Amino acid sequence: MLGWALTFLIIAIVAAVFGFGGIAGAAxxxxxxxxxxxIVLLVISLIASALRGKAPRM
Incomplete structure (x- = not known):
């Protein structure tokens, strides 16, 4: 999921460089x-694993 966020960020930067304001804003x-x-799913995962007593794997 973080990869998708980075992909859309790169699309937004490229669109902004070429002057496509609407596309850049949407991306x-x-x-x-x-x-x-x-971030929310990461925090939920860390809390759930802490409640189970397992150390988080990173």
Whole structure:
């Protein structure tokens, strides 16, 4: 999921360089949403594994 967020971020940067403001804004928005979903799922996963007593694998 983090890979998708980075992909949309790169698309947003490239679109901004070429002057496509609408596409850049949309891609940046999608990248933000996916990144925050990734962070929330990471925190939930860490809490769940801590409650089970297992050390998180990173």
């Amino acid at each position: 940046a928005g999608i990248a933000k949403i996916i990144f925050f979903i990734f």
